[in-house]
Amino acid sequence: MSQIIPHILNGLSLGLLFALIALGFMLIVGVMELINLAHGSLFALGAYFAMMIISPNLVWTGAVGEFWQAVPLSLRYGLAILVAPVMVAVVGMGLEFCMRRTYGKKAEYGLLMTFGAALVIEEAIRLVWGPSEQYLQVPQAISGAVLFAGLIYSKYKLFAALFAAGAIVLVWFFLERTPYGAIIKAGAHDSEMVRALGINLSRLRLLVFGLGAGLAGFAGIVLTPIWGLRPHVGIDAVIPAFLIIVLGGVGSFWGAVAGGILVGLAVGITGAYASEWSLLSMYLLLIAVVSVRARGLLGKKSALEA
Amino acid sequence: MALFEAHGIHKRFGHQVVLEQINLSFESNQLSGVIGPNGAGKTTCFNVLTGRFKPDRGQVLFDGEDITGLAPNGIARRGISRSFQIMSLFDEYSALENLLIALPEVRKRGFSMMRRLDADSEAADRASCVLARVGLAGSEHRRAGDLAYGERRSLEIGVALAAEPRLLLLDEPTSGLGADATARLAELVRSLKSDYSIVVIEHDMRFLFDLADTISVIHWGQVIASGTPEALRENKWVRRSMLGRVE
Amino acid sequence: MDALQAIVGRWVSREMLLFLLVLVTLPIWIEPFGLYQYLGVEIVIWMIYGFGFNLLLGYSGLPSFGHGAFFGIGAYAFGLFQVQIFENLLLGIMGAVAASFVAGAIVACFLSHRRGIYFALMTIAFGQVFWFIAIKWHALTGGEDGLLNIPRPALEVAVTSVGLGSNVALFYFALSVLAVVIVVLWRLVHSPFGKVLQAIRQNETRARFVGYNVWLFKWAAFSLSAAIAGLAGSLFSMAQQSAYPDVMSLHASGIIVMMTLIGGGFVSFWGPAIGVAVYFLARDVLGTMTETWLLWFGLLFVLVVLFKPEGIAGAWQQYVGTGSHRRVASLFRLGRK
Numbered sequence: 001m002s003q004i005i006p007h008i009l010n011g012l013s014l015g016l017l018f019a020l021i022a023l024g025f026m027l028i029v030g031v032m033e034l035i036n037l038a039h040g041s042l043f044a045l046g047a048y049f050a051m052m053i054i055s056p057n058l059v060w061t062g063a064v065g066e067f068w069q070a071v072p073l074s075l076r077y078g079l080a081i082l083v084a085p086v087m088v089a090v091v092g093m094g095l096e097f098c099m100r101r102t103y104g105k106k107a108e109y110g111l112l113m114t115f116g117a118a119l120v121i122e123e124a125i126r127l128v129w130g131p132s133e134q135y136l137q138v139p140q141a142i143s144g145a146v147l148f149a150g151l152i153y154s155k156y157k158l159f160a161a162l163f164a165a166g167a168i169v170l171v172w173f174f175l176e177r178t179p180y181g182a183i184i185k186a187g188a189h190d191s192e193m194v195r196a197l198g199i200n201l202s203r204l205r206l207l208v209f210g211l212g213a214g215l216a217g218f219a220g221i222v223l224t225p226i227w228g229l230r231p232h233v234g235i236d237a238v239i240p241a242f243l244i245i246v247l248g249g250v251g252s253f254w255g256a257v258a259g260g261i262l263v264g265l266a267v268g269i270t271g272a273y274a275s276e277w278s279l280l281s282m283y284l285l286l287i288a289v290v291s292v293r294a295r296g297l298l299g300k301k302s303a304l305e306a
Numbered sequence: 307m308a309l310f311e312a313h314g315i316h317k318r319f320g321h322q323v324v325l326e327q328i329n330l331s332f333e334s335n336q337l338s339g340v341i342g343p344n345g346a347g348k349t350t351c352f353n354v355l356t357g358r359f360k361p362d363r364g365q366v367l368f369d370g371e372d373i374t375g376l377a378p379n380g381i382a383r384r385g386i387s388r389s390f391q392i393m394s395l396f397d398e399y400s401a402l403e404n405l406l407i408a409l410p411e412v413r414k415r416g417f418s419m420m421r422r423l424d425a426d427s428e429a430a431d432r433a434s435c436v437l438a439r440v441g442l443a444g445s446e447h448r449r450a451g452d453l454a455y456g457e458r459r460s461l462e463i464g465v466a467l468a469a470e471p472r473l474l475l476l477d478e479p480t481s482g483l484g485a486d487a488t489a490r491l492a493e494l495v496r497s498l499k500s501d502y503s504i505v506v507i508e509h510d511m512r513f514l515f516d517l518a519d520t521i522s523v524i525h526w527g528q529v530i531a532s533g534t535p536e537a538l539r540e541n542k543w544v545r546r547s548m549l550g551r552v553e
Numbered sequence: 554m555d556a557l558q559a560i561v562g563r564w565v566s567r568e569m570l571l572f573l574l575v576l577v578t579l580p581i582w583i584e585p586f587g588l589y590q591y592l593g594v595e596i597v598i599w600m601i602y603g604f605g606f607n608l609l610l611g612y613s614g615l616p617s618f619g620h621g622a623f624f625g626i627g628a629y630a631f632g633l634f635q636v637q638i639f640e641n642l643l644l645g646i647m648g649a650v651a652a653s654f655v656a657g658a659i660v661a662c663f664l665s666h667r668r669g670i671y672f673a674l675m676t677i678a679f680g681q682v683f684w685f686i687a688i689k690w691h692a693l694t695g696g697e698d699g700l701l702n703i704p705r706p707a708l709e710v711a712v713t714s715v716g717l718g719s720n721v722a723l724f725y726f727a728l729s730v731l732a733v734v735i736v737v738l739w740r741l742v743h744s745p746f747g748k749v750l751q752a753i754r755q756n757e758t759r760a761r762f763v764g765y766n767v768w769l770f771k772w773a774a775f776s777l778s779a780a781i782a783g784l785a786g787s788l789f790s791m792a793q794q795s796a797y798p799d800v801m802s803l804h805a806s807g808i809i810v811m812m813t814l815i816g817g818g819f820v821s822f823w824g825p826a827i828g829v830a831v832y833f834l835a836r837d838v839l840g841t842m843t844e845t846w847l848l849w850f851g852l853l854f855v856l857v858v859l860f861k862p863e864g865i866a867g868a869w870q871q872y873v874g875t876g877s878h879r880r881v882a883s884l885f886r887l888g889r890k
Binding site: 098106112123 | 671679685802
């Protein structure tokens with residue numbers, strides 16, 4: 001029995017990371033009834049932006065870049081983790097701006113629009129940073145290994161889980177304690193109601209899209225030191241995000257968190273016994289849950305299904 | 307026995323009770339009206355009777371058969387056809403196609419994949435007849451989405467008629483229409499009276515009091531009165547609950 | 554003679570003849586254009602896939618983002634049949650169609666009560682399951698490398714046998730399959746079944762209230778469309794002489810949606826064909842000019858979605874001045890003489 005505990009811990013931390021990936025996706029799907037297929041590309045973009053800030057291309061930046069390279073890594077990393085998500089948020093807002101033409105049309109168009117955006121962002125990454133595997137540096141303080149209860153953990157994974165938990169708390173705070181959060185929760189599926197409350201709907205959408213994209217970028221920065229950084233790394237992110245949202249229930253914050261942790265546990269525990277098939281467990285989990293509860297674990301009846 | 311009976315229908319959404327206890331019965335070859343103020347549960351009641359929602363309690367009988375909790379398509383196939391308050395047409399189809407789809411003979415061959423529907427002139431003739439009946443002769447090939455609002459209201463009834471129902475339920479057929487158009491629609495409904503058993507939901511009392519043989523009044527999720535229009539006019543409960551609408 | 558013409562007319566349209574004529578002559582003119590015979594094979598296979606897909610997307614309004622799974626299942630099933638059981642062209646294809654139909658039918662059981670983006674989410678999830686199995690079930694599928702050395706069995710008609718080793722021969726075989734698919738689908742979308750699917754797309758609630766079992770129609774449309782994807786997949790494994798998981802990825806599944814939409818699958822039967830041709834031409838023409846052709850194609854796609862969501866066919870209809878509503882009406886105009 002005691003052997004399984006590290007796998008559970010591992011699964012939990014993985015689950016927090018999955019939940020982090022799903023959060024931005026959840027916000028957008030919940031408020032805008034839009035599957036953001038570009039979520040994965042924004043995830044990758046965040047990591048690339050961070051890499052650009054941490055170790056800028058000297059050919060382009062010259063002396064400034066060299067000066068910056070001499071600054072301690074932890075400072076550069078700290079800046080990157082603050083600034084890169086904001087940059088991604090700006091890209092996300094730009095995307096939302098383009099999306100406006102699709103509002104009020106078939107839902108498929110929004111979906112396809114984000115698919116197109118995903119292609120474009122991924123190809124642009126390839127164009128700018130090249131197709132090969134890259135590496136996102138992390139400070140000494142949070143890399144290496146840590147010994148805990150006689151077991152070796154990657155220190156970075158623990159920190160990543162902490163980052164994820166922190167982001168989850170922040171989003172929770174935003175949803176529960178700010179007026180915008182209240183609107184997002186109340187009127188998630190009801191744009192008429194939002195309008196009736198006197199909220200500027202287009203500003204709300206812009207904000208939500210920016211926030212969702214920023215969260216995707218943040219997740220990218222946190223996760224790519226574990227997963228590696230390639231232009232198509234986003235696909236590894238967007239798929240769990242889908243599954244978690246469907247599993248947890250569209251538009252539910254706690255659904256996304258619970259879904260993420262469940263998926264993490266499933267992957268972590270099967271990973272211990274049949275590592276080859278560890279990722280399949282999340283699909284099977286999903287199918288099992290939605291066959292019994294069509295709306296996912298905590299999903300409300302939504303405009304999306306009926 | 308009445309053609310259609312509902313006993314003790316109770317429906318909740320979450321904690322909110324929308325239908326407390328509904329008892330209704332509609333006779334064949336009559337026009338029965340259901341009225342009540344907005345939010346009284348009229349449309350929810352229709353939705354329960356036609357299978358959109360399952361009632362939490364109660365029983366729905368059609369021609370002696372228990373149809374409680376059947377799916378909408380099952381109820382439709384038994385011969386109950388309805389129109390919608392919020393227009394519900396196949397907007398990209400022509401007026402004629404809207405009716406073709408609803409014809410029972412087309413429905414029975416719904417899974418026939420290799421015969422052409424547009425070569426079926428018998429079905430087309432029948433659909434044209436229905437179209438003429440609702441006053442849209444000549445509009446066969448106009449797209450439903452391009453029709454004027456009043457024409458769409460007529461087509462809405464046409465789709466329900468095309469299914470050749472034994473009981474026709476009309477949900478606020480005059481919704482959104484001006485006085486002239488309402489009068490025309492009243493004529494249409496009156497002309498259907500001789501051939502169909504009809505139930506009409508309305509909040510427009512005048513429309514219904516002129517047409518209906520019997521009327522049931524729904525308020526607070528219950529049937530608070532029913533009877534002939536003349537009798538109801540004298541009923542103080544009805545006057546109290548509907549007065550705001552008459553004058 | 555007139556009777557014969559009438560029968561032919563009921564099955565074949567003028568556009569269809571024109572379309573097939575262009576394709577029949579393709580091996581003659583494709584090389585002078587600086588392209589190659591294999592491209593023709595690819596285009597025809599993806600057209601089959603696209604037409605089948607559009608039954609779901611354009612006609613039923615069900616956006617599947619996991620259709621690559623069924624294409625892949627068809628490819629693997631054909632390959633496994635040839636390698637593990639015995640070499641036979643038509644039986645292999647039938648096996649592939651049956652396998653993808655069954656897979657589609659099972660998946661459709663989970664999907665058919667959904668619509669809109671919930672439907673899309675579920676198709677993605679199921680698509681990923683199959684993709685994942687294809688990668689991991691090494692013993693059966695050969696993992697990431699896929700199944701290699703899949704033969705192109707000869708076509709045996711009566712006593713003669715036609716080899717499909719050359720790309721031109723395979724092209725004509727695939728083209729005849731495409732012709733059958735088009736004739737059948739054309740007929741299908743004008744049948745009561747096809748008309749009901751379109752009615753469900755326009756207004757699912759009303760379709761239910763006039764008595765249709767919407768679930769069953771969606772299920773049938775999905776399964777049929779999966780079967781056609783499998784048919785295309787079987788031809789693809791012959792063309793590539795291998796079957797691999799790439800075609801099942803979310804990316805590949807998205808591409809078929811993109812082709813169908815760019816071409817104008819929502820407004821025209823021919824939308825998928827246009828989209829497939831444009832995609833492959835862009836790949837080969839833009840591809841020779843720039844490494845990142847997909848970037849430009851993606852941008853083009855985004856612009857189409859934003860400014861001309863009805864796709865190329867929609868733009869054409871507007872140009873010709875018929876307007877989509879009149880086209881819809883004329884498609885359905887009744888054949889009373």
